[in-house]
Amino acid sequence: MPHRRPATLAAAAAFxxxxxxxxxxxxxxxxxxxxxxxxxxxxxxxxERVEVDAAPPASVAVDADRIDFDCSGTTWFAxxxxxxxxxxxxxGTATAEDVRIAATKFGVTCxxxxxxVTLEREGTxxxxxxxxxxxxxxxxxxxxxxxxxLDSAEVVFHR
Numbered sequence: 194m195p196h197r198r199p200a201t202l203a204a205a206a207a208f209x210x211x212x213x214x215x216x217x218x219x220x221x222x223x224x225x226x227x228x229x230x231x232x233x234x235x236x237x238x239x240x241e242r243v244e245v246d247a248a249p250p251a252s253v254a255v256d257a258d259r260i261d262f263d264c265s266g267t268t269w270f271a272x273x274x275x276x277x278x279x280x281x282x283x284x285g286t287a288t289a290e291d292v293r294i295a296a297t298k299f300g301v302t303c304x305x306x307x308x309x310v311t312l313e314r315e316g317t318x319x320x321x322x323x324x325x326x327x328x329x330x331x332x333x334x335x336x337x338x339x340x341x342x343l344d345s346a347e348v349v350f351h352r
Contacts, residue, residue: 236267
């Protein structure tokens, strides 16, 4: 009587390899990310494919160190703290409780904080827009205005 155990082990190993490869592909393709756009006057800053820790409607945290804006115009932006978005699908909103951002214009960097920033959902997807967004000064030289308004912000979540 022939011994069939090696063939069974080989089949099990092949199944395990295929399952593992499929899971790795699934994990890689399901990575959550966001696109961000900030606009103020003639300045526009965009960050593409920023990795985030979850997908809406779960709360989403954005690591400020992962955001690398590509800016045009006279003002350049950088987030100075991580951002946590909470979603209210019934109201169609995404809200960040505290947002700290640095703006550099003509070589002067000023840091501002906005509280309870709420963006409105556009359509049925995960595109959120809002503005103007007011913020108060929390750092920078005497040349920095005490408060500013960001004309608009946009965040689009993908998975």
